[in-house]
Amino acid sequence: xxxxxxxxxxxxxxxxxxxxxxxxxxxxxxxxxxxxxxxxxxxxxxxxxxxxxxxxxxxxxxxxxxxxxxxxxxxxxxxxxxxxxxxxxxxxxxxxxxxxxxxxxxxxxxxxxxxxxxxxxxxxxxxxxxxxxxxxxxxxxxxxxxxxxxxxxxxxxxxxxxxxxxxxxxxx
Amino acid sequence: xxxxxxxxxxxxxxxxxxxxxxxxxxxxxxxxxxxxxxxxxxxxxxxxxxxxxxxxxxxxxxxxxxxxxxxxxxxxxxxxxxxxxxxxxxxxxxxxxxxxxxxxxxxxxxxxxxxxxxxxxxxxxxxxxxxxxxxxxxxxxxxxxxxxxxxxxxxxxxxxxxxxxxxxxxxx
DNA sequence: CGAGCGATGGCAGCAACTGACATCACCGTA
DNA sequence: TACGGTGATGTCAGTTGCTGCCATCGCTCG
Numbered sequence: 001x002x003x004x005x006x007x008x009x010x011x012x013x014x015x016x017x018x019x020x021x022x023x024x025x026x027x028x029x030x031x032x033x034x035x036x037x038x039x040x041x042x043x044x045x046x047x048x049x050x051x052x053x054x055x056x057x058x059x060x061x062x063x064x065x066x067x068x069x070x071x072x073x074x075x076x077x078x079x080x081x082x083x084x085x086x087x088x089x090x091x092x093x094x095x096x097x098x099x100x101x102x103x104x105x106x107x108x109x110x111x112x113x114x115x116x117x118x119x120x121x122x123x124x125x126x127x128x129x130x131x132x133x134x135x136x137x138x139x140x141x142x143x144x145x146x147x148x149x150x151x152x153x154x155x156x157x158x159x160x161x162x163x164x165x166x167x168x169x170x171x172x
Numbered sequence: 173x174x175x176x177x178x179x180x181x182x183x184x185x186x187x188x189x190x191x192x193x194x195x196x197x198x199x200x201x202x203x204x205x206x207x208x209x210x211x212x213x214x215x216x217x218x219x220x221x222x223x224x225x226x227x228x229x230x231x232x233x234x235x236x237x238x239x240x241x242x243x244x245x246x247x248x249x250x251x252x253x254x255x256x257x258x259x260x261x262x263x264x265x266x267x268x269x270x271x272x273x274x275x276x277x278x279x280x281x282x283x284x285x286x287x288x289x290x291x292x293x294x295x296x297x298x299x300x301x302x303x304x305x306x307x308x309x310x311x312x313x314x315x316x317x318x319x320x321x322x323x324x325x326x327x328x329x330x331x332x333x334x335x336x337x338x339x340x341x342x343x344x
Numbered sequence: 345c346g347a348g349c350g351a352t353g354g355c356a357g358c359a360a361c362t363g364a365c366a367t368c369a370c371c372g373t374a
Numbered sequence: 375t376a377c378g379g380t381g382a383t384g385t386c387a388g389t390t391g392c393t394g395c396c397a398t399c400g401c402t403c404g
Contacts, residue, residue: 198386
């Protein structure tokens with residue numbers, strides 16, 4: 001992470017990382033599937049937490065609202081607790097298209113998992129994915145704002161705000 | 173594309189592609205930035221079309237509805253006209269995680285472009301991106317259904333249906 | 345003390361890309 | 375017709391991400 005931040009992701013070779021860590025290149029690839037995965041270790045934990053929160057959400061909540069509530073709950077422990085790390089990490093990702101690709105697919109699998117959790121709540125076939133995707137979209141916009149304006153609000157607040165905003169864009 | 177379909181994307185080397193095309197490996201990389209871009213040539217055309225359709229959409233439409241209308245308009249010329257190609261292409265993408273990553277980032281830039289077009293309509297700061305992302309989510313779900321069940325309905329119909337479904341997941 | 349096992353090192357090799365330079369076809373012009 | 379320039383292609387060498395295979399080492403358990 002230090003090297004990524006210092007020289008940029010692409011300019012950092014795996015050999016350099018291994019060297020800094022006092023290990024071999026071969027060993028690096030035993031710990032990480034590829035060079036990008038370094039930045040996405042904790043993503044499965046977030047996914048599990050999110051799924052649990054969706055399952056535990058108030059049964060009366062509409063699908064998207066359940067997702068939003070889950071995101072808010074997850075935000076507290078996962079991001080608001082230590083705001084420094086996520087922002088640092090995101091700066092690295094934002095500087096590299098390769099990493100953005102990886103981030104998007106992680107969010108997509110997150111959405112799929114959330115959709116699965118929604119189905120357990122009795123949400124129907126296309127609705128589950130739509131609600132999950134919409135929820136993730138809310139999260140993306142909220143997270144971006146939270147990163148951009150440090151200290152103003154909690155991530156949870158941005159999520160709530162974005163969710164309300166989404167409702168306004170639907171019309172009808 | 174033939175080689176991708178026959179042996180899978182990862183198993184197909186650029187050398188093999190160049191050979192089949194009667195060209196050099198080096199020449200391949202002068203036409204395509206990388207091995208994946210072969211599958212995403214037309215994406216900028218779709219983007220331009222979509223942006224134009226958003227700009228031309230009925231001014232009274234709410235943001236998401238403007239995007240949905242644009243998607244429907246684009247669907248007719250871009251997908252319904254020749255349903256075979258997109259389905260073939262999508263089968264290749266669905267078989268390869270690398271290609272899915274690339275597809276996601278293409279859709280993300282699409283969303284960004286659509287958000288820009290919405291801003292020209294006077295849509296505000298977080299709402300533009302939310303409406304664009306929601307619209308793309310609708311498209312993704314609709315497209316998937318359209319690919320999965322050939323012949324049943326037009327892509328435009330699926331988009332309309334998904335958009336209505338999305339509204340239902342938002343709740344009170 | 346020895347057998348087994350998980351983590352690591354070392355090495356060879358493939359494939360995706362890139363930069364630098366040469367070559368060649370074509371096209372407008374003197 | 376000959377010439378100069380321009381764009382597309384070929385050639386080659388090199389870097390880097392990543393993988394398979396086998397050897398080694400340390401630790402633990404019986």
